[in-house]
Amino acid sequence: MKSAARAEIVVDLAAVRHNVHTLRELTGVAMMTVVKADGYGHGMVPTARAAREAGAEWLGVATLDEALELRAAGDTGRILCWLYVPGEEYDAGVAADLDLTAYTPAELDEIEEAVGDTGRTARVQLKIDTGLSRGGSSPAAWPALVERARAGELAGHWKVTGIWSHLSSSDEPDDPANDAQETAFRAALAVAEAAGLEPEVRHLANSAAAILRPSSRFDLVRCGIASYGLDPAPGETPDLGLVPAMTARATLALVKDVAAGDAVSYGRTWIADAPTTLGLVPVGYGDGVPRRAGNSAEALVAGRRRPTRGRICMDQLLVDLGGEHPAPGDDVELFGSGRDGGPTAQDWAEAADTISYEIVTRIGSGRMPRRYVDSDRPDLSEVAPA
Structure with missing residues (x-):
């Protein structure tokens, strides 16, 4: 398997x-x-x-x-x-x-x-x-x-x-x-x-x-x-064609239906106003994902940006799939280059009221392993510890 x-x-x-x-x-x-x-x-x-x-x-x-x-x-x-x-x-x-x-x-x-x-x-x-x-x-x-x-x-x-x-x-x-x-x-x-x-x-x-x-x-x-590849002065920097080098991704662990009135995550900070589906993403602040980004950041799932719902937990977070049912095992992109329509580290920074420096440095120092690729040398793929 x-x-x-x-x-x-x-x-x-x-x-x-x-x-x-x-x-x-x-x-x-x-x-x-x-x-x-x-x-x-x-x-x-x-x-x-x-x-x-x-x-x-x-x-x-x-x-x-x-x-x-x-x-x-x-x-x-x-x-x-x-x-x-x-x-x-x-x-x-x-x-x-x-x-x-x-x-x-x-x-x-x-x-x-x-x-x-x-x-x-x-x-x-x-x-x-x-x-x-x-x-x-x-x-x-x-x-x-x-x-x-x-x-x-x-x-x-x-x-x-x-x-x-x-x-x-x-x-x-x-x-x-x-x-x-x-x-x-x-x-x-x-x-x-x-x-x-x-x-x-x-x-x-x-x-x-x-x-x-x-x-x-x-x-x-x-x-x-x-x-x-991240903007040092958002809103001021001309487009130089810099390319974000980091993509943070996870595997969708679970998809579940929730009813109107169901509360999501600790503190019940988000309550569904209509039936929907939630996706469980197995990363959290223990991996360096900023807890403050709950209810404001988005992730890319099945080709669409999905809002986080409820507080981000130590090991997991939830996204609103809007009634759709992507399969567990599908890819989740927290942030990346933005070229695929997904969020960037700057998007997560704004959601967490911080700077992109903190987003990439914190998640890079968490427990997620790093894999190196080289889009100029596709034969290179190396796994290194976080």
């Missing part, structure tokens, strides 16, 4: 390559494909390989663990990471020839210790906080960080390979914060230049800015969500 997958995530690596290539051609500068958080739920190593095939000169991750996993998988190119705590294993990062971000002189002190331990010269990038008020040096502390970085460079401990920052509001191109942050970034670059630093790359733009704000591209752009 054929065994059907209860549910799975299907990732088209050709879509990732297409998106990275499209963004590279648009921006005309070096490309960093951001593959943190397990490739935004798409799988870090396979999507990183696809990005490299499309010409991405850099990969970006948050943590040292992520960067070291890429090295262990055979990636030998440039990798930037940027999120640490005191006492991190900088030795491993220096030994693996990673580009390490520093926010403070204290982090440079720890990197210097790792240089002494490993006997290797480090690669360091400095991050300036230009208005996000998150990671990075404050403008007041920036001159001291630059001075410390230059002294370490002259001593041969490291090469300062980059200076960068991150925008708070690039998905809202008319927000004056964008101008203010770019101005602050340019001022920080001038301080670094006056101190004698000559970084290889200066970078500010994330996906939305890379597309919408050419002045922010500098030497390198960091594209995360757009690399996976």
Whole structure:
């Protein structure tokens, strides 16, 4: 008997390559494909390989663990990471020839210790906080960080390979914060230049800015969500032909009739006002499906978009089949490219009052296995754990 997958995530690596290539051609500068958080739920190593095939000169991750996993998988190119705590294993990062971000002189002190331990010269990038008020040096502390970085460079401990920052509001191109942050970034670059630093790359733009704000591209752009085919600024982004790489699907488990007045799921938040049929889909918030999307999201079943009914449960959700009786075992598409008329991750984001980043990252970190396909290479089909 054929065994059907209860549910799975299907990732088209050709879509990732297409998106990275499209963004590279648009921006005309070096490309960093951001593959943190397990490739935004798409799988870090396979999507990183696809990005490299499309010409991405850099990969970006948050943590040292992520960067070291890429090295262990055979990636030998440039990798930037940027999120640490005191006492991190900088030795491993220096030994693996990673580009390490520093926010403070204290982090440079720890990197210097790792240089002494490993006997290797480090690669360091400095991050300036230009208005996000998150990671990075404050403008007041920036001159001291630059001075410390230059002294370490002259001593041969490291090469300062980059200076960068991150925008708070690039998905809202008319927000004056964008101008203010770019101005602050340019001022920080001038301080670094006056101190004698000559970084290889200066970078500010994330996906939305890379597309919408050419002045922010500098030497390198960091594209995360757009690399996976999702819109970084819904309602603002021109149609670039980006292709969503992830499809989340399941197998219809049960079809049942309900009468008018029957309540559906926990809390009785939806009550049938007429007889209908319900389809039981064996995925829920334990798989990363957002609970808040109950009664508002849709799924594609038997060629039609069907509304969810009632609260989404830990392991299952219900859709209204409108009196039709598709067969148990039929395919259910929660979201995908949208080309077949089905919902997209952006549709689910709007239903759950969140962003598409969260939809794909959460479902990609749940218990649904991933299957990789390549629409340019149909012979490839690989199953990997979620």
